[in-house]
Amino acid sequence: MKGVLLVNLGSPESPEPKDVKKYLGEFLMDERVIDVPLWARNLLVKGIILNTRPKASAAAYKKIWWEEGSPLIVLSERLQNKVQEQVEYPVALAMRYGSMTIKKGFQELVDKGVKEVLLFPLYPQFAMATTETITVLAEEIRQDYFPNLKIESVPAFYNKPDYIEVLANSIKKHLADKKYDHILFSYHGVPERHIKKSDVTKSHCKIDGSCCVTPSKAHEYCYKHQCLEVTRLVAEKLQFKGGTFSTSFQSRLGFDPWLLPYTDRTIERLGKQGIKNMAIITPAFVSDCLETLEEIAMEGKEIFHEMGGDHFTTVPCLNDDAEWVMLLSKWIKTWAEQPIKVN
Structure with a gap:
C-alpha cells in the first residue's frame, strides 16, 4: 500500500516562554539551520539565543495564536484533511520540529499497512534549512526504525x-x-x-x-x-x-x-x-x-x-485553498499511478 507524509516546519506546543524555548532549541540546533561547528552552535544557541529570545518570541506567538492552537498546525491539519478526502491513499501530517515528529508520521502510515511513502515537504523552493533537513532526517529515521519502508521525496515545485x-x-x-x-x-x-x-x-x-x-x-x-x-x-x-x-x-x-x-x-x-x-x-x-x-x-x-x-x-498563503488541495491531490494520484516523478 502507498501513503503520503506531508511535512511542514512545526510550532511550539503553546505560546508560553518555556515551550517556545524548547522549540527554538530544537530548531536552531539543527546543523542545516545554523550551519556552524557544534561548539559554536552550542555557544550561540544555548549560551545566547535561548537566554534572550524565548520571551520576545513567546510574545509574538501570543499575538497570532488561535483558540484552536498554532495557526501553522491548524492550517496544515485542514490541508491534510481536505487532501485525504480527495485521495484513497492514507495521508499523514508531520512537522520537522516539535511533538508532531516525522517518526510518528511514518508510524501512523505503517500502522495502516503502508509500505511506500511519498514524502512531501511543504516548501515550493529547495533550501538547506527546509527541504534538505526534512529529507535527510526522514532517511535517518527510515534506516533506524522502518528499514523496509520505501520513500520517495517530492522535489522543489516552485516552477511547476x-x-x-x-x-x-x-x-x-x-x-x-x-x-x-x-x-x-x-x-x-x-x-x-x-x-x-x-x-x-x-x-x-x-x-x-x-x-x-x-x-x-x-x-x-x-x-x-x-x-x-x-x-x-x-x-x-x-x-x-x-x-x-x-x-x-x-x-x-x-x-x-x-x-x-x-x-x-x-x-x-x-x-x-x-x-x-x-x-x-x-x-x-x-x-x-x-x-x-x-x-x-x-x-x-x-x-x-x-x-x-x-x-x-x-495576501494569505495557499493554506487550504480549494485549488491547492486539488493540485496536491492530483500530484499524489500521479505518483501513486506512475511512481516516477511528481509533475
Whole structure:
C-alpha cells in the first residue's frame, strides 16, 4: 500500500516562554539551520539565543495564536484533511520540529499497512534549512526504525506550471478589490553561504546579481534563483507591469550576510519613496505562520505606516485553498499511478 507524509516546519506546543524555548532549541540546533561547528552552535544557541529570545518570541506567538492552537498546525491539519478526502491513499501530517515528529508520521502510515511513502515537504523552493533537513532526517529515521519502508521525496515545485497557476489565481483573488501601487514578494531569508553550499557545480553561485538568471545545473538547488523565478513567473502570469513589483527576503538572524534586499528595509524604503498602497505576498510558505501573520502582517504594516504609507495588504498563503488541495491531490494520484516523478 502507498501513503503520503506531508511535512511542514512545526510550532511550539503553546505560546508560553518555556515551550517556545524548547522549540527554538530544537530548531536552531539543527546543523542545516545554523550551519556552524557544534561548539559554536552550542555557544550561540544555548549560551545566547535561548537566554534572550524565548520571551520576545513567546510574545509574538501570543499575538497570532488561535483558540484552536498554532495557526501553522491548524492550517496544515485542514490541508491534510481536505487532501485525504480527495485521495484513497492514507495521508499523514508531520512537522520537522516539535511533538508532531516525522517518526510518528511514518508510524501512523505503517500502522495502516503502508509500505511506500511519498514524502512531501511543504516548501515550493529547495533550501538547506527546509527541504534538505526534512529529507535527510526522514532517511535517518527510515534506516533506524522502518528499514523496509520505501520513500520517495517530492522535489522543489516552485516552477511547476500548475503550481504557478494556483498561486497566481489565489493572489489575483485576494487583490481583486484592493488598492496597491507596489507588490512585494517576500521570501524567508537564508545566509548567503547556504546558497554557495547548495551549489552542486561548486562554481556557479556568486551572489552577484547575474548567476540566478544564467542557466545552470546549480538552479536545481539554488534557493535564491527559485525565489526570483516564482516572482518572475507569477508577475508574468498576472501581467504585472515592470517597476510595480519587487522581491525581498525576511527573518535574518545574526550578523552574517543574508540574502538581500531585506524585507523590513524594503518596506521602509518604499514608504519613504511615496508608495501609499502596498500589497505583500509570501510564496516561500504554503501555510500562514508566525513569519507571515506577525512579522509581515503586523510588524511590516507598522513600518509602512510609520513611513507614511496608507494601505498595507497581506495576501494569505495557499493554506487550504480549494485549488491547492486539488493540485496536491492530483500530484499524489500521479505518483501513486506512475511512481516516477511528481509533475
